[in-house]
Each structure stands twice: as C-alpha cells, then as structure tokens.
Amino acid sequence: MTNIFIIFISAAFxxxxxLVRFLGxxxxxxxxxxxxxxxxxxxxxxxxxxxSSVASYLVNKYLLQPLELEYLKTLSxxxxxxxxxxxTEMVLHKSSPLLYQVLGLFLPLITTNCAVLGVALLNVQxxxxxxxxxxxxxxxxxxxxxxxxxxxxxxxxxEMANIPASFQGLxxxxxxxxxxxxxxxxxxxxxQ
Amino acid sequence: MSDLLNxxxxxxxxxxxxxxxxxxLIVWVAKTFKVEGNPIVEQINxxxxxxxxxxxxxxxxxxxxxxxxDGEAMINQCPPxxxxxxxxxxxxxxxxxxxxxxxNGAEESDQVVEIIEADCIxxxxxxxxxPVDAIVGAAKQMHTVILDECTGCDLCIPACPVDCIITxxxxxPEQIKxxxxxxxxxxxxxxxxxxxxxS
Numbered sequence: 294m295t296n297i298f299i300i301f302i303s304a305a306f307x308x309x310x311x312l313v314r315f316l317g318x319x320x321x322x323x324x325x326x327x328x329x330x331x332x333x334x335x336x337x338x339x340x341x342x343x344x345s346s347v348a349s350y351l352v353n354k355y356l357l358q359p360l361e362l363e364y365l366k367t368l369s370x371x372x373x374x375x376x377x378x379x380x381t382e383m384v385l386h387k388s389s390p391l392l393y394q395v396l397g398l399f400l401p402l403i404t405t406n407c408a409v410l411g412v413a414l415l416n417v418q419x420x421x422x423x424x425x426x427x428x429x430x431x432x433x434x435x436x437x438x439x440x441x442x443x444x445x446x447x448x449x450x451x452e453m454a455n456i457p458a459s460f461q462g463l464x465x466x467x468x469x470x471x472x473x474x475x476x477x478x479x480x481x482x483x484x485q
Numbered sequence: 486m487s488d489l490l491n492x493x494x495x496x497x498x499x500x501x502x503x504x505x506x507x508x509x510l511i512v513w514v515a516k517t518f519k520v521e522g523n524p525i526v527e528q529i530n531x532x533x534x535x536x537x538x539x540x541x542x543x544x545x546x547x548x549x550x551x552x553x554x555d556g557e558a559m560i561n562q563c564p565p566x567x568x569x570x571x572x573x574x575x576x577x578x579x580x581x582x583x584x585x586x587x588x589n590g591a592e593e594s595d596q597v598v599e600i601i602e603a604d605c606i607x608x609x610x611x612x613x614x615x616p617v618d619a620i621v622g623a624a625k626q627m628h629t630v631i632l633d634e635c636t637g638c639d640l641c642i643p644a645c646p647v648d649c650i651i652t653x654x655x656x657x658p659e660q661i662k663x664x665x666x667x668x669x670x671x672x673x674x675x676x677x678x679x680x681x682x683x684s
Contacts (some may be wrong), residue, residue: 376507386519
C-alpha cells in the first residue's frame with residue numbers, strides 16, 4: 294500500500310511529467326489558455342493515461358513477453374494508446390458533446406502526447422505490477438492535470454496583466470512555465 | 486535461418502492479431518456509442534428557406550433550427566420563409582401557427598438582387614457580406630450577381646457604398662441561362678488574393 298502511495302506521489306509531484314521530466318509540453322502550452330478547456334483536457338488525459346498504462350501492461354505481460362517480442366513494445370504501445378484515445382473520443386462524443394466540442398482537436402492529439410507513451414515505457418522499465426502501473430499512470434495524469442490547471446489559471450490572469458510588448462503571449466507563458474518548474478524542484482528528493 | 490523466419494512470422498502474427506483485436510474493439514465501441522444527431526433539427530432546417538440571412542437573430546438557418554428545437558426561439562422569426570413556412574413548422578412541431586414577428590422583418594415576395602453594373606465601383610463589400618457567395622467580381626472590377634444562387638436576403642444592399650444594388654422579382658428558373666462552365670472560379674480567387682482588395 295505504501296509502495297503504491299509512493300509511486301503515485303512520485304509520478305504526480307516529485308517526477309512531475311511536465312515540469313520535471315519535460316514530457317507532454319505541447320498540450321501543456323496548447324490547451325492552457327482557458328481554465329475550462331484545461332480542466333476538460335486534464336480529465337480526458339487522466340482517463341486515457343490510466344487506461345493506456347493498464348492496457349499496455351497487459352499487452353506487454355501477456356503478449357510481448359511470452360513471445361519474446363519486447364523490442365516491439367514502442368510500436369504496440371503506440372497502437373494501444375491510439376485505440377484508447379479513439380475509444381475515449383467516441384465515448385466523450387456520446388456522453389458529453391459540449392466537452393467534446395471544447396477539446397476539439399486536442400482530444401486526438403492526446404495520442405501524440407509523449408507523456409502517455411512515456412508512462413507506458415517507464416512502467417516496463419521499472420517493472421511495475423498491474424496495480425502499480427495503473428497508479429503510476431493515474432499519478433502521472435494527476436500531476437499533468439494539476440500543473441495544466443494551475444498554469445491555465447496563471448495564463449488567464451496574464452491575459453489581463455500589463456506585460457512589456459516583447460514578452461506578450463507565448464514568451465511570458467514559457468517564462469511562467471519555467472518558474473513553475475523551479476517551484477516543483479522543491480519536491481525533488483522526497484522519493485526516488 | 487528458419488529460426489529467424491519463425492521469429493519474424495511470430496512478430497508479424499502477434500502484431501496483426503493485436504491490431505485485429507483492437508480493430509474489433511473499436512468497431513464495437515463505435516456501434517455502442519453511436520451519436521445520432523437530433524433528427525428534429527434536421528427536419529426544421531429542411532423547412533427553413535436556407536437564405537442564411539440572419540433576420541431571425543441567429544447566424545444562419547441551422548442555428549435557428551437548433552434554437553427552435555431547444556425551445557429558445559419562436560417559429561415566427563423567419564421572414565423569407567413567410568407565413569407558409571410558419572405553417573409548415575407548426576405542423577411539424579404540432580403547435581399553433583403564429584403570425585410573423587414584425588421585429589424580424591416583413592415577408593416579401595420572391596426576389597433577388599441585381600447590381601447596376603454601370604454604377605459598381607468594385608469595392609468587394611457586397612461579396613464579403615453575401616452568405617451564399619452569389620456575387621462574383623474582383624477588386625476594382627465590376628461585380629455581378631449569380632441569379633440562381635441569390636436567395637434575396639438583401640444583406641448586400643446596406644453594405645453597398647454607392648447604392649447600386651436593387652431588388653428585382655425573382656426570375657423563373659427557366660429564364661436563368663446556366664453557363665456551361667460553373668461561375669468564374671479564377672476571378673473569385675483573384676478577388677480574394679488581390680492585396681488591394683478593400684476589407
């Protein structure tokens with residue numbers, strides 16, 4: 294139990310995928326202009342990440358390892374992620390058309406979110422069990438969602454702020470992301 | 486050698502089986518979570534005249550149809566559809582027919598617009614407001630109306646700075662001579678790309 298808790302905290306804060314590992318930066322920059330869409334994106338990514346880390350664990354354990362095809366893991370994990378995203382998109386289209394419209398293009402783009410593939414590959418590397426994989430994925434998604442929502446709230450305020458002309462738009466956003474990354478450095482050393 | 490071949494066959498087979506399983510899964514999910522559009526919106530939209538004129542205070546016919554279906558709008562806000570359109574809508578929705586709301590404008594007989602070509606200064610302003618792209622012309626060139634595309638929404642009349650657009654009764658379909666080639670695509674593209682076009 295403690296083990297799982299540590300994995301969760303480690304994935305969410307200490308080794309935060311966006312601010313410490315620098316994975317998944319494109320949606321971090323792309324969907325963070327509005328608080329609402331950031332929240333929706335976080336939820337969708339959390340779902341996809343958790344599902345895909347479980348599914349890729351199963352594929353790795355019961356298909357790739359018995360057949361000694363571990364070198365195909367990147368290929369098959371990409372397949373797993375694409376399928377999970379596709380299913381999420383269809384379910385979301387049915388259950389929440391509004392969120393589907395808000396997320397728009399960014400929903401299929403979860404497929405190419407490197408954090409998702411990163412989680413699947415790290416799960417294999419760290420030889421996590423099924424439950425550990427699930428919580429590692431969920432922790433990563435929680436950390437991703439947390440910084441995305443925090444960052445979007447900051448960016449909404451930046452829209453109103455009086456910023457020097459040369460820093461307006463993306464430059465100030467990137468600087469803000471850097472400062473947030475600095476703040477997350479404070480978590481380092483708590484766990485491995 | 487045959488070991489290697491076996492391994493390749495295994496790898497290929499494994500991937501194909503995996504992909505096939507996922508394919509079946511997606512087909513199942515797609516069937517289970519099929520999204521059906523609201524059919525009533527389509528039916529209302531089919532009755533509306535598709536002038537896209539915006540007199541109903543919605544951006545076009547489809548949004549107005551959606552608003553009627555959602556109960557946000559009354560059925561009497563469409564002047565181009567007129568009393569006949571209101572009657573059809575009332576029948577479809579099984580509610581009472583209303584008089585046309587005068588706030589949205591008056592019903593007019595079938596009409597289209599025509600550009601008095603001698604007066605046209607080629608400002609392209611009417612092209613930009615036309616919701617159905619029925620006006621062709623380039624910047625500083627004379628414009629003209631494609632009569633069988635014009636819906637008579639009159640949106641171009643206030644946009645014209647020299648008042649050279651007039652309404653005329655709609656010609657009967659057989660009076661319109663269809664050109665053998667579709668409207669001058671090259672000249673339309675030219676008008677949009679010209680740097681000097683007035684915006």
